[in-house]
Amino acid sequence: MTDPTAVICYLCGLPIKDGSFSDDHAVPVALMARTQPKAKGFDYGGKLPTHAECNNRFGPETYVAKAIDLLEFLAGTEGHHDYQHRTHPHITIKALDSSKLPKFARRDMAFFKFLDVRDKDYAEFSDPEFFVGKPKTNPTRDALYVAMSVLAKSAAALLIKRDLHAVPSAWRIYAVPYSGATDAISFDEPLGLTKSFDTGIHVWRKQLGDTEWFVAFRAKSILLYLVFVLADKDMGPMIRQIFNDSQVHEFTGSCLNDLLTTGWRQL
Ligand SMILES: [Zn+2]
Known part of the structure; x- marks a missing residue:
């Protein structure tokens, strides 16, 4: 069976024609102290195909x-x-x-x-x-928006690669950031056991409903809760209610590249 995501660029959602092919690490190299790929004891996120131009456009990744x-x-x-x-x-x-x-x-x-x-x-x-x-x-x-965009893109890459096996045609992402995270924070119990991608880089994914996914992304001192809603469904009020003492940010776009332009709005 061929991989249906193989020829679609996950950043712009359009097919990749010959000559513009690039591979993007699902977990950004800039976050990793160790050399990818596989290493004993660690998970490896692999790569996704993108247009070379889309891959280069995501410059903020370098600064995450x-x-x-x-x-x-x-x-x-x-x-x-x-x-x-x-x-x-x-x-x-x-x-x-x-x-x-x-x-x-x-x-x-x-x-x-x-x-x-x-x-x-x-x-x-x-x-x-x-x-x-x-x-x-x-x-x-500015630093928060860079971190949220890069971690949301990485979480999206992992969802596409491991769960969805296709690139969604529209994105609605809610993000709830926390500072002061440490390695002691684990969601293995409620969300299922996963391995770290590197020391301090840990991602848990769980499907909530037909079109909703929850991702907890711990990257060094940041813990980011992400809710992906892959349907035209406004879950903002509900998410604000659940996280009523925290900042809730929303991104909607037709592709992940829109993180660089429309970006986030705080609810
Ligand atoms: Zn593209």
Whole structure:
């Protein structure tokens, strides 16, 4: 039997013609410390076919580990502080101590739109003119959306490869993120025993109904609950009720590439 997903790009949902073929790891390489593929004691997510262009388009994937590190850092109380500009209170500045993020290179700072003021003197960046034309940013939100999009894409890849055996023609995904996760958090009991993909990278999947899947994705310090609804069914109110003390985000799109454009909205 041929694999019906073999020629459909799971990121855009369109057939792959010769010459544009690329393989995408179901679990992003950027999350893994170990070398894929198989290793004793670990699960291996394998690869899915994509257009080379779609694979390359998902650039935020490169930053997923950094996004998770940044979220963990910002969830803590050390090394960052919010300031209001003394004479121009409409300017809020989040100051980050770069020594607490030693793995952040200049391109990571650029990706998260940090302004590097280490070689600037105080007079220069305390002048409101310094901020004119600089992008406004919210690093917690930006890092969260990168992490949620990349983990949702990976969970979708695992569902397609292991459960659905086809690429859905529309996506509705609910995401409920938590910080502060550790290896002690396990869903083996309610969701079924699974192996880690790497130290700190663990995914549990469970079918809830004909068209609904629940995925718990633990990636380092992040725990992300995902509900995939593969039908035209608004489950937002119900999910908000279940997770009433948490943030609930929704993504709807015709393909996973829409995670890069329409993205998430908080319910
Ligand atoms: Zn594609």
